[in-house]
Amino acid sequence: QLQLVESGGTVVQPGRPLRLSCEASGFPFSSYGMHWVRQAPGKGLEWVAVIWYDGSSKYYADSVRGRFTISRDNSKNTLYLQMNSVRVEDTAVYYCARVGVRNHWYLDIWGRGTLVSVSS
Amino acid sequence: HSALTQPASVSGSPGQSITISCSGSSSDIGGYNYVSWYQQHPGRAPKLVIFDSSNRPSGVSDRFSGSKSGNTASLTISGLQAEDEADYYCNSYTSSSALVFGGGTKLTVL
Numbered sequence: 001q002l003q004l005v006e007s008g009g010t011v012v013q014p015g016r017p018l019r020l021s022c023e024a025s026g027f028p029f030s031s032y033g034m035h036w037v038r039q040a041p042g043k044g045l046e047w048v049a050v051i052w053y054d055g056s057s058k059y060y061a062d063s064v065r066g067r068f069t070i071s072r073d074n075s076k077n078t079l080y081l082q083m084n085s086v087r088v089e090d091t092a093v094y095y096c097a098r099v100g101v102r103n104h105w106y107l108d109i110w111g112r113g114t115l116v117s118v119s120s
Numbered sequence: 121h122s123a124l125t126q127p128a129s130v131s132g133s134p135g136q137s138i139t140i141s142c143s144g145s146s147s148d149i150g151g152y153n154y155v156s157w158y159q160q161h162p163g164r165a166p167k168l169v170i171f172d173s174s175n176r177p178s179g180v181s182d183r184f185s186g187s188k189s190g191n192t193a194s195l196t197i198s199g200l201q202a203e204d205e206a207d208y209y210c211n212s213y214t215s216s217s218a219l220v221f222g223g224g225t226k227l228t229v230l
Contacts, residue, residue: 035219037166044123045158045166045209047219059217062121095165105213106156106171113165 002026002109004096009114012086022079022096022111030054030074033099035107036081038092038116048094049081050104064090083116091118121214124148124222131228137198140225142210143191148220150191154213157186157195160224161206169208170195197227205229 008020022034036048049060049070058070069082079096093115097107125143132138142149142157149155155173158166168177170186173193183198193212197204210222 037221044207044224045160045211045221047211047221050219061218100168100171102172103154105152105154105219106168106211107158107166108168108171108177110165110167 002098004098004109004111006094006096006111006114009094009116011117011119013120014088014118015085018083018086018116020081020083020094020096020114020116022081024077024079024098027098027109029072029077033104034070034072034079035097035099036070036079037095037097037107037110038090039095039113040089040092043092046092050099051079052104086116086118088118090116092116121148121216121218121220124210124212124220126208126210126222126225128223129226129228131230132200133230134200134202136200137196138200138227139197140195140208140210140227142193142195142212142222144193144212144220145191147215148191148212149188149193151215152213153188155186155188155193156211157184157193158209158211159204159206160209166209200229202229 093113095113098109100106157170160166173188174186
């Protein structure tokens with residue numbers, strides 16, 4: 001069964017770091033690129049970042065570039081999002097999602113999300 | 121990169137058809153054939169319903185269809201059913217090697 005499970009969401013103070021994880025199962029993780037997408041409470045979806053299947057390319061939204069880092073460990077079937085210097089506006093549910101079979105620019109499998117709350 | 125523009129809400133009666141528009145620019149929708157659409161029920165993760173502008177993933181009802189003309193993409197749902205009531209988001213690849221979402225459209229089945 002294709003599955004993505006996010007973890008690591010918690011309450012964190014502004015300016016502090018936080019790392020999210022996304023464990024994949026049911027498909028060859030090392031063959032697929034992966035995305036992070038977030039959704040602030042009551043708001044719409046916002047794309048965060050993408051990483052190629054082998055980690056060779058990474059792209060970020062302007063709102064997180066320079067603060068967030070996407071990475072992966074294919075030996076552990078796990079995707080990461082390192083969040084540094086978090087801000088109140090980073091409060092959201094963070095979803096990881098798999099790229100489609102045909103190209104990197106649609107998301108065909110989504111996790112259930114993990115909630116990050118940035119508050120002092 | 122600015123968000124794509126969708127109507128905040130649309131509605132229709134069971135059995136009817138509705139269309140949700142998604143407006144962008146030549147730097148996103150108009151420049152590439154990488155438009156996708158997602159359905160999200162309250163408290164649930166998004167679900168892919170259309171990719172590459174007009175392709176439907178296996179398992180998605182053929183009542184869902186997508187199209188693109190110039191800088192505007194559209195999602196049409198025919199034979200509306202109560203279970204279609206949800207939020208719908210369009211998404212496009214951009215010239216910045218990024219993705220951008222629309223603001224979302226709340227579909228109400230009357």
